[in-house]
Amino acid sequence: MNDFGKKGPPVRANRSLPELDRLHERHPGLSQAVCRCYAEAACVCMSRHHIPPAEIEISRNENTPVTRVLRWQPPSTTIGNAWKNADDATRDGAYSVSIATAESELSLVAISRAETRTGADYYLNSPGSTDLESAYRLEVSGLDRGGQSDISRRVREKIEQAQNGQSNLPAIVSVVGFKAKYIRMESVPE
Amino acid sequence: MNENHLRSQNQASHAELLMRSGNTADAYNLYAVAAAEEEKALHAIDPTRRPRTWGILAVSVVSLFYKGTHYAEAERRALQFLNRNEIPDFARVQLKELLAVVWEGQDFRSAGIQYAGEGITISLRGREIGAGTAPIDLVLDKITGVNSLIFRVAEWLGRHPLRRHGPPPPEIREICQPWMTQPQVGSYRFGVRLVQSLQGELIPRQSFGTTEIADSLLSIVRAVAPQLPGTSGQEDIVSIVPDRDYRNTMLKLVRNMVPDGQRLKEVEFATVRANVSTRVVLFENARLSITETLRASLPTDAFADVITGTLRAVHLDKKWIEVLTDAGISQRCEITADVLDDVIGPMVNRRVIVRGKWSTSKHKIRVSDIELGTSAKGK
Numbered sequence A: 001m002n003d004f005g006k007k008g009p010p011v012r013a014n015r016s017l018p019e020l021d022r023l024h025e026r027h028p029g030l031s032q033a034v035c036r037c038y039a040e041a042a043c044v045c046m047s048r049h050h051i052p053p054a055e056i057e058i059s060r061n062e063n064t065p066v067t068r069v070l071r072w073q074p075p076s077t078t079i080g081n082a083w084k085n086a087d088d089a090t091r092d093g094a095y096s097v098s099i100a101t102a103e104s105e106l107s108l109v110a111i112s113r114a115e116t117r118t119g120a121d122y123y124l125n126s127p128g129s130t131d132l133e134s135a136y137r138l139e140v141s142g143l144d145r146g147g148q149s150d151i152s153r154r155v156r157e158k159i160e161q162a163q164n165g166q167s168n169l170p171a172i173v174s175v176v177g178f179k180a181k182y183i184r185m186e187s188v189p190e
Numbered sequence B: 001m002n003e004n005h006l007r008s009q010n011q012a013s014h015a016e017l018l019m020r021s022g023n024t025a026d027a028y029n030l031y032a033v034a035a036a037e038e039e040k041a042l043h044a045i046d047p048t049r050r051p052r053t054w055g056i057l058a059v060s061v062v063s064l065f066y067k068g069t070h071y072a073e074a075e076r077r078a079l080q081f082l083n084r085n086e087i088p089d090f091a092r093v094q095l096k097e098l099l100a101v102v103w104e105g106q107d108f109r110s111a112g113i114q115y116a117g118e119g120i121t122i123s124l125r126g127r128e129i130g131a132g133t134a135p136i137d138l139v140l141d142k143i144t145g146v147n148s149l150i151f152r153v154a155e156w157l158g159r160h161p162l163r164r165h166g167p168p169p170p171e172i173r174e175i176c177q178p179w180m181t182q183p184q185v186g187s188y189r190f191g192v193r194l195v196q197s198l199q200g201e202l203i204p205r206q207s208f209g210t211t212e213i214a215d216s217l218l219s220i221v222r223a224v225a226p227q228l229p230g231t232s233g234q235e236d237i238v239s240i241v242p243d244r245d246y247r248n249t250m251l252k253l254v255r256n257m258v259p260d261g262q263r264l265k266e267v268e269f270a271t272v273r274a275n276v277s278t279r280v281v282l283f284e285n286a287r288l289s290i291t292e293t294l295r296a297s298l299p300t301d302a303f304a305d306v307i308t309g310t311l312r313a314v315h316l317d318k319k320w321i322e323v324l325t326d327a328g329i330s331q332r333c334e335i336t337a338d339v340l341d342d343v344i345g346p347m348v349n350r351r352v353i354v355r356g357k358w359s360t361s362k363h364k365i366r367v368s369d370i371e372l373g374t375s376a377k378g379k
Helices: A020-025 A032-049 A077-082 A086-106 A148-163 B003-020 B024-043 B051-067 B071-082 B089-111 B136-157 B170-175 B210-224 B244-256 B286-296 B341-347
Strands: A054-060 A066-070 A109-115 A120-125 A136-143 A171-177 A182-188 B113-125 B177-180 B188-197 B266-273 B276-282 B305-315 B320-325 B330-334 B351-358 B365-372
Touching: A020 A032, A020 A086, A032 A077, A032 A086, A032 B003, A054 A086, A066 A086, A086 A109, A086 A120, A086 A136, A086 A171, A086 A182, A109 B003, A109 B051, A136 A148, A148 A171, A148 A182, B003 B024, B003 B051, B024 B051, B024 B071, B051 B071, B051 B089, B071 B089, B113 B136, B113 B210, B136 B170, B136 B188, B136 B210, B136 B244, B136 B341, B188 B210, B210 B244, B210 B266, B210 B276, B210 B286, B244 B286, B244 B341, B244 B365, B286 B365, B305 B330, B305 B341, B305 B365, B320 B351, B341 B365
Parallel strands: A054 A182, A136 A171, B330 B365
Antiparallel strands: A054 A066, A109 A120, A120 A136, A171 A182, B113 B188, B113 B266, B177 B188, B266 B276, B305 B320, B305 B351, B320 B330, B351 B365
């Protein structure tokens, strides 16, 4: 069992995160076009602060953090200009990296996407599953700058939000810090 | 998950990309197609056996109709779904929120305006702030301040000369009209939605829209508000707003909204897009930071002298203000064209700190800066 209470294949033995622009091949909830769009955003976000490849520290609940290598193509000037809205790039890039991390560390894939008033939610479950009933809703947030403590604070805020009132649980909160090269994932208990 | 849902999610993804590329008409049509597919998926689900799945898809159906601006369809489904006993709580909450924005969309459409989809949420926190309650004067201050700042940002983005008096020009009011939403529970929180006139689609398109206005506003506030160390996205205010007059105007408008640290501790500005929020918080210490930035743009002796008191009178055309000082003297002060009505207006009958330089005769002070005072201290 992984620590999110699901049986799944062992965590990836190699040290790389999956290629961001090919996630749609294994994540039915991610269309090819959206996958590539999010991957592009992630490249822009990472290239603001780093040159590829970069080592990313990933922390899950109370587990010992692990390190994974993230590879990407530095964006062309055209692509960089297309993502001139920094907040949009940070948001979409965080989706890409979070979904890749869910696959790598939790053996979960995005099985579905469902629309909400302000955007869309992605649902994670074991590969091959089509069951939304037991799926984890993925809550994603991105930080362009800031350190690990800022990321941890954002995680606590998101968990508090998800626990207040009538929330759609179970859920997994994922906060991606691009400059910090740090990802924090926590489950939100029901 | 059934084929209808898979088709719907692909269509919705495609519609999102069309929206991003500005192809709104095709996006709206595709959202409606996706909604119909999602509804078929929903009908295949037994809500008593799979309530969560049913709730997720019900929200998705209404959201898709809403995003496609098919308000009547969205309203009908939302009411139908809310009438079901099996609906899970999370879905009930989301459907009610959707119904509120659907009705808003219908009202705007009949009034000839459209909701541009951009909003800024302002949250107030402090000793005098309750859950959904706050003193009227505090709230009105912030509403007025945000309104003024939004219009100034829009004028700056539109490269209008700095407005020295009067309301914003009609073409700016066409692009964006701040609308208040009702307060939300938890601290005191209200939203400002940016809407634009449908007539605006007939005039030449501006190079910016409500997204740029909301983003610029947050960037400006973030640039002047000392945040917690390492917080994201802080840029130098001079690089964000290179024009000195606009920059100083916006700095003063933001400073008017800085909390006093006693009644009010924090003012937070946030936008939410696709479930990701961008926030910036103003604390009391922003006041000093803004004042120092203003000081740096003026001659070195511009802040040589200070008086404090209550602002009793303002005459913008004759260029004077009158302050009832702490010593009980009515002091007339000379102002320049830099003093703007939307900055000084909210200060009337309130405690102020005036910085400037005394005339040689010591009868008048020539004002370089005026801000709201929070205590008996002048500097």
